[in-house]
Amino acid sequence: MQKEFAKNVIHILKNDPTIVGLAGAGSWVTNEIDQWSDLDLVIVTKDNLNADKSLMVEYASRFGNLLSAFTGEHVGEKRLLICLYDEPLLHVDIKFVTLDEFCDRIEDPVILLDNDEALQKIISTTKAEFPTPDYQWIEDRFWTWLHYGLTKIGRGEYFEALDFMAYLRMVIFGPLLHIKNKNLPRGVRRVETTLAHDDFKSLESTLSFNNKESLLNALSNAVQLYKTLRQDLFNDKISYNKAEDSVLRYMKDLRKC
Known part of the structure; x- marks a missing residue:
């Protein structure tokens, strides 16, 4: 057609x-x-x-x-x-x-x-150039973005938190997982068929239902996925953000509320 x-x-x-x-x-x-x-x-x-x-x-x-x-x-x-x-x-x-x-x-x-x-x-x-993620750009933003998502969960704005999680998948997790699997970093396009099984399951673990416990579990899985991808893909020239520890403590405290 x-x-x-x-x-x-x-x-x-x-x-x-x-x-x-x-x-x-x-x-x-x-x-x-x-x-x-x-x-x-x-x-x-x-x-x-x-x-x-x-x-x-x-x-x-x-x-x-x-x-x-x-x-x-x-x-x-x-x-x-x-x-x-x-x-x-x-x-x-x-x-x-x-x-x-x-x-x-x-x-x-x-x-x-x-x-x-x-x-x-x-x-x-001439040469075609597909835009690739800037790892330092991601690291500079990830933990502040994570804190933003946590505040939405804390306030009970669960739909906004769901949208936030989708944004992370589109901008960070999908592209980085594609790179790990030697694909072009096209967001979450065709992740169902082009990622290794374990990588797809890790991405799937960032999905959640519309409630606090499910969202916090998904964000916790997102953190683990990000750390794994950071270890697999980033080199020693990437400077880690000092906000990481404070944001992780905030997430831990939010679970107790």
């Missing part, structure tokens, strides 16, 4: 003088497209279209029965147009970039259309 949609996009764009090329990204690159997958497309244009949402929508509307389209500021990417098409019902993310912008990428996409071989030349002469 996704590749058939992309074939139609190629047909529509191949004679458009504004278009430099088209590429498939995301699951297409890793050959993991299945019936549940979104389609990630990168449209490279001579002129900058991403400054005008109406121009992006105008292009997107040519590709199929467009039900909805909005830009991706919520994920920090205003060049992205998030689309939902019908017949078939399909989520398609379309990023509009210029040739210069195509140089700055997190992966090498699959080239679907390449006028004058401009995209291939860039891929051959």
